[in-house]
Amino acid sequence: MQTKINKVELRNLEIEDYKQLKKSMIESYPEMADSYWGSDDIERLLSIFPEGQLVILVDGKVVGSALSLIVDEKLVDKKHNYQQISGDYTFSTHNDNAEILYGIDVFIHPNYRGLRLGRRLYDARKELCEQLNLKAIVFAGRIPNYRDHAKKMSPKTYIEKVRTKELYDPVLSFQLSNDFHVLRIIKNYLEGDEESKEFAVLLEWNNIYYDDSPKLINLKKNIIRLGLIQWQMRPLNNVEALFEQAEFFIDVVSGYGSDFALFPELFIAPLMADYNHLSEAEAIRELARHSDPIRKRFQEFAISYNINIITGSMPYLENGNLYNVGFLCKRDGTSEMYTKIHITPNEVIHWGMKGGSQFKTFDTDCGKIGILICYDVEFPELPRLLADEGMNILFVPFLTDTQNGYTRVKHCSQARAIENECYVAIAGCVGNLPKVNNMDIQYAQASVFTPSDFAFPSNGIKAEATPNTEMTLIVDVDLNLLKELHEHGSVKTLKDRRTDLYEIKKLNS
Incomplete structure (x- = not known):
């Protein structure tokens, strides 16, 4: 991390950012040197969903990015890998009328980690999800530290130990701290991801403001x-x-x-x-x-x-x-x-x-x-x-x-x-x-x-x-404000009840 930063900017990606984007992406994935998007890919992505592509700049330099598609919920529910969800890397799975904001990439340059820039990208994604009235954010997260534990435990055990903070994973630990929850484990998700042993964790963040049947009249009031x-x-x-x-x-x-x-x-x-x-x-x-x-x-x-x-x-x-x-x-x-x-x-x-x-x-x-x-x-x-x-x-x-x-x-x-x-x-x-x-x-x-x-x-x-x-x-x-409290409050008195030990119920229901 550099010692002095004058300006941090979060904005939508532009095609003029590509050279810096490519350089930062290569340096972010040194173990997968060929795993970066070409300029044609980025241009195509910007043409179909420009508002879903975000970058972080530090003093004018692209140091991080979050790329997204909107996909059908049924596609997410099906067993899939990275190639399938991205439409064989053509982004043909994008559908403006679908319900799920699917994250296809997110990274922060190694020299700029520790500044919580990734959190800014995820907060911006959440805001976009709410603005577009999408049901959830879903993506398959890598588990790069699993390589060190694969001989001793299954991916399921590894994920549980990361969740309970017995183990640390630079990707999964970050996602769980940002209110994402685990949906399931995906095998053979990203070819060549030796660190994760090609396993990925399908994660979800729910939009509590999602309205599945918008109306012009008789809307439920919030105030x-x-x-x-x-x-x-x-x-x-x-x-x-x-x-x-x-x-x-x-x-x-x-x-x-x-x-x-x-x-x-x-x-x-x-x-x-x-x-x-x-x-x-x-x-x-x-x-x-x-x-x-x-x-x-x-x-x-x-x-x-x-x-x-x-x-x-x-x-x-x-x-x-x-x-x-x-x-x-x-x-x-x-x-x-x-x-x-x-x-x-x-x-x-x-x-x-x-x-x-x-x-x-x-x-x-x-x-x-x-x-x-x-x-x-x-x-x-x-x-x-x-x-x-x-x-x-x-x-x-x-x-x-x-x-x-x-x-x-x-x-x-x-x-x-x-x-x-x-x-x-x-x-x-x-x-x-x-x-x-x-x-x-x-x-x-x-x-x-x-x-x-x-x-x-x-x-x-x-x-x-x-x-x-x-x-x-x-x-x-x-x-x-109640919805925010239920999901993101300092304490969650309704969710944190020990219903495994006690419960209250109606006797006449």
Whole structure:
């Protein structure tokens, strides 16, 4: 490596680069002196796929290159060697309409190794793969150090020892560190490759943004806007007054282009004032009579304001049993019910509520979401099962009377965001409610929590409302950041679970 470098440049290969390209290629493969592309080959390659050919220049000198084709996935799946995949070195296998970016060559001049220039080439390839909406990058990597171990172990054993870092291979170790994974071993891949004993390792990098069915309309969104409603408990004369106040907030968050409106747990409790002369258990059962009319009206709001509404929760009577439920009212006019699974001692003692027995993720036009009511988020098993089903956003309508209760909901929600690599949005009620037994005071701070990695806020808090003040909180969350986290995060809490030792599963699935 030279001692002083003034400029490093990464760009597309041009035919004028050929002489320097040839020289660097020969010096990069001293054991295969005749293995370099001719000028006619490079000219042909540039004519069919110019954007796929990359070079690294150091102070104007070509010191590395990455050459690629686009090939059909079926061709990659078939047993093949280098001659076949390159179309007998004519590049006739290239197909602009295919799905796989196939690497046919990559090298760095020996004098410039150790500068991570190869990483730059691979990062540029990955960016190209994403820009062209290709499914994956695939190539067959040499294993040049295998020659020293061929008498003692099989290629499979060698690859496993390189993967576990018991052995080092200058090519394979580099590929594995760049998020490539092994597909299979290929025998007799490159004629004359004595260092690898003509074995190669077929490697793949998956494009997590690949869309196999691009559409012009109704595309799944990556930036999702959440509208959280921090609801002030106040006396209401009737259910129409509740609808009027709810519609005001739906109008507000819809006006800002929100995809979801989240209401708190039991935000309809002010309607219970009419039944305050009854026992607490009787009063809440009377309140349950409003649940179906509220669901129907919120379905209308979802359509007319073009927004998905999570109705917090409300009491619901079914076969004589009282449940705490809510509704996901989608903007397409449909609705689905969710039920609180874990009932607090207070709900049991004062109201005689029962916990539900079904929970699931919900498909929306913004991807899969989960909804858990208040106390449920304090049980890590439920969000983990939803994460296993593909949940990206967890909504938690809650109701807490004191700061102690809110602290439990807040910190458990933050933990769920980190451990399940998802966003968690919480919204609760604030203020006081005279003349309604068991619903006197409320404490809340609506928030959106995130995982804790470099792409997210360092404290894991995307946004917070002012505590104990009626307001809305409007927040954008980026699903692409979750995809990056799942695949390339500093830690991978979902992938790194020891499922060989433990598992969590639904008993009723």
